[in-house]
Amino acid sequence: xxxxxxxxxxxxxxxxxxxxxxxxxxxxxxxxxxxxxxxxxxxxxxxxxxxxxxxxxxxxxxxxxxxxxxxxxxxxxxxxxxxxxxxxxxxxxxxxxxxxxxxxxxxxxxxxxxxxxxxxxxxxxxxxxxxxxxxxxxxxxxxxxxxxxxxxxxxxxxxxxxxxxxxxxxxxxxxxxxxxxxxxxxxxxxxxxxxxxxxxxxxxxxxxxxxxxxxxxxxxxxxxxxxxxxxxxxxxxxxxxxxxxxxxxxxxxxxxxxxxxxxxxxxxxxxxxxxxxxxxxxxxxxxxxxxxxxxxxxxxxxxxxxxxxxxxxxxxxxxxxxxxxxxxxxxxxxxxxxxxxxxxxxxxxxxxxxxx
Numbered sequence: 001x002x003x004x005x006x007x008x009x010x011x012x013x014x015x016x017x018x019x020x021x022x023x024x025x026x027x028x029x030x031x032x033x034x035x036x037x038x039x040x041x042x043x044x045x046x047x048x049x050x051x052x053x054x055x056x057x058x059x060x061x062x063x064x065x066x067x068x069x070x071x072x073x074x075x076x077x078x079x080x081x082x083x084x085x086x087x088x089x090x091x092x093x094x095x096x097x098x099x100x101x102x103x104x105x106x107x108x109x110x111x112x113x114x115x116x117x118x119x120x121x122x123x124x125x126x127x128x129x130x131x132x133x134x135x136x137x138x139x140x141x142x143x144x145x146x147x148x149x150x151x152x153x154x155x156x157x158x159x160x161x162x163x164x165x166x167x168x169x170x171x172x173x174x175x176x177x178x179x180x181x182x183x184x185x186x187x188x189x190x191x192x193x194x195x196x197x198x199x200x201x202x203x204x205x206x207x208x209x210x211x212x213x214x215x216x217x218x219x220x221x222x223x224x225x226x227x228x229x230x231x232x233x234x235x236x237x238x239x240x241x242x243x244x245x246x247x248x249x250x251x252x253x254x255x256x257x258x259x260x261x262x263x264x265x266x267x268x269x270x271x272x273x274x275x276x277x278x279x280x281x282x283x284x285x286x287x288x289x290x291x292x293x294x295x296x297x298x299x300x301x302x303x304x305x306x307x308x309x310x311x312x313x314x315x316x317x318x319x320x321x322x323x324x325x326x327x328x329x330x331x332x333x334x335x336x337x338x339x340x341x342x343x344x345x346x347x348x349x350x351x352x353x354x355x356x
Contacts, residue, residue, distance in 0.1 A: 005046045005048055007021050007022060007025075009046075010039065010042050010043065010046070010048065013042045013045075013046075014035070014038040014039045014041070014042045015038060016035050016038060016039060017091070018091055019090060019091040019093070020035050020039065021039050022091065022092070022093070022094060023093070024036055024039040024040065024043075025043075061096065062096040062097070062098055063095065063096065063097050063098070063125045063126070063320075063323055063324070064097075064098040064099075064100065064123065064124045064125050064126075065097065065098070065099055065100075065124065065125060065126045065127070065128065065316075065319065066099075066100050066101075066102065066119060066122060066124045066126075066127050066128070067082075067085060067099065067100070067101045067102070067127075067128045068101070068102045068103065068104065068115060068116070068119055068127070068128070068129055068130065069081060069082070069101075069103055069104075069128075069129075069130030069154070069155075070103060070104060070105070070106035070130055070132060071103045071104065071105055071106065072103060074289075075288055075289035075290065076263060076288050076289075077263045077286045077288055077306075077308050078103075078130065078308070080287075080308035080309045080312070081130065081154055081155065081308045081309065081311055081312035082101070082312060083309050083312065084308065084309035084310060084311060084312025084313035084314075084315075084316070085099075085128070085312040085313065085315065085316045086312075087309075087312075087313050088312070088313045088314075088315075088316035088317040088320070089316060091317070092317075092320050095320065095324065097320075100122075100124075102115050102118065102119060103115070104116075104132075105236075106132045106205065107197060107198075107234075107235045107236055108236070109133050109136065112132060112133050112136050113136050116136055116137075116139065116140040119140060120140055120143040120144075124149060125149070125323060126149060126150050126151065126152075126319050126322075126323055127144055127149060127150070127151040127152075128151070128152050128153075128154060128315050128316065128319060129141075129151055129152070129153050129154070129163075130153075130154050130155050131153055131155070131156055131158045131206060132205045132206065132207075133205070133206070134158060134159070134160075134206045137158045137161065137206075138158060138160050138161050141158070141161040141162065141163070145162060150164045150319070150322065150323070151163050151164060152164050152165050152166065152167070152315045152318060152319050153165075153166035153167070153168065153315075154166070154167050154168070154308075154311045154312055154315045155167075155168055155207060155306075155308070155311065156168045156171060156206055156207040156210070157332075158206060163331070164318075164319070164322060164329055164331070165315070165318055165329050165330065165331050165332075165333060166331070166332065166333060167310075167311040167312075167314050167315045167318075167333045167335065168207075168306075168311065168333070168334060168335065169306040169307070169334060169335050169336075169337055170334050170337075171207045171210035171211045171214070172210045172211070172213060172214035173214060173337070174210075174211050174214065174285070174304060174306070174337060175210065175211035175212055175213060175214025175215035175216075175217075175218070175261065176214040176215065176217065176218045177214075177304065177337060177339075178211070178214075178215055178259050178261065178283050178285070178304065179214070179215040179216075179218035179219055179259075180218060181283045181301075181302045181339070182257045182258075182259050182281065182283045183218075183219070183222065183224070183226065183257075185256075185257060185281040185283075185301060186256040186257040186281055187256060188224035188225070188226075189224060189225045189226070190226060190227070190255075190256050190257070191226070191227045191228075191229055191252055191254070191255045191256070191257075192219075192226050192227070192228050192229070192255070192257045192258070192259060193229050193230075193231045193248065193252065193255050193257070193258040193259070194212070194215070194228060194229070194230060194231060194258075194259050194260075194261065195231045195233050195258065195259070195260040195261070195262070195264065195265075195268060196208075196230050196231065196232060196233065196261075197233050197234070197235060197262060197264070198232055198233065198234045198236070198237075205262075208261055208262065211261045211285075212261065215228075215259070215261070216228065229248075229252060229255070231244065231245070231248050231258070231268075232244045232248075233264060233267070235264075241267065241271075242271070245268065245271045246275075249271075249272075249275070249277060255280065256279065256280060256281060257280065257281045257282070257283075258280055258281070258282050258283075259282075259283050259284075260282070260283075260284040260285060261285055262285060262286070263285060263286035263288050263291065265282060265284025265285065265286075265291050265294065265300055265303070266284075266288070266290035266291045266293065266294040266299075266300075268282065268284075269282060269284075269294040269297075269299035269300050270294070270299070272299065273297070273299050281301050282299070282300045282301050282302075283300075283301060283302045283303075283304070284300050284302070284303050284304070285303070285304050285306070286303075286304070286305065286306065286308075287303060287305040287338075287340065287348075291303055292340075292345065295340060295341070295342060295345055296342065296345060298342055301341070302339055302340070302341060303339075303340040303341075303345075304337055304338065304339055304340070305337070305338035305340060306335060306337065306338075307335040307336060307338070310335060311335055314333060
């Protein structure tokens with residue numbers, strides 16, 4: 001039996017995106033004459049016959065997908081995840097989709113609880129969740145399970161829940177990697193500062209817990225001794241951060257290395273630079289615009305990326321293909337961890353406009 005040709009196969013043969021092929025198939029415009037000609041030539045060559053039943057069904061019904069993540073800020077990690085979600089939606093523009101986004105304060109457990117309670121009562125066909133707090137996420141997932149509503153996680157998995165799939169870095173391995181990098185930069189038997197966010201409700205993020213566990217497990221297995229010290233940091237009361245950092249670096253003026261396990265590494269880098277402290281090595285997380293700027297200035301030594309845009313894209317694409325085309329789903333989806341330095345950041349084209 002001849003293998004069924006897929007849209008992505010046509011896109012590959014025509015040298016265009018899957019979204020372009022989809023627009024040609026459904027005659028929706030926004031396609032250049034050259035791209036249309038290339039797609040139509042491939043369609044003729046492979047004798048492509050669309051699944052009329054599925055296409056008609058998908059165009060007839062409106063699907064509602066709810067998305068809940070931490071709040072979105074320009075140039076930050078969660079904005080990249082939402083960019084990916086929007087790109088996937090655009091690739092399936094022929095479908096009738098209603099997208100509702102509800103965000104919460106990831107540093108305030110009560111904000112998360114309020115939003116999740118609201119979502120639990122909403123009508124929807126599917127849910128995409130960016131989990132932060134373990135118990136609150138599982139409580140929402142139990143409601144979804146009772147209502148037979150599929151859900152997918154982005155950024156992390158949540159032990160005890162049963163998502164259709166999750167798209168995430170391996171946070172434990174991320175912490176291990178950060179420990180290996182920082183200990184390669186600093187002397188043995190020295191101090192390491194770890195920036196830790198102050199959260200309302202005194203509950204750490206699930207991803208942070210896993211990263212710190214990986215970090216500490218690696219440190220504990222080393223023959224050389226290291227003293228790990230907590231650096232408090234507040235997103236809710238940023239006016240206190242100057243005091244927090246000043247107090248820490250005054251008390252530990254000889255500290256050679258700092259690790260930031262969230263996307264706020266640029267804050268510490270700016271403090272050190274403004275106070276003319278130039279002998280502290282830094283390993284930070286997430287390719288946000290401020291972090292990349294600090295990396296290009298030489299204020300951050302290693303920056304680890306978690307492919308947030310790819311996570312968002314794959315999560316939405318997987319959900320749509322499951323809902324409409326009943327495609328089988330791979331539950332565990334770990335993304336790669338990129339290690340960026342001043343020397344190789346220029347090869348990541350999407351960052352070349354930052355301090356170029």
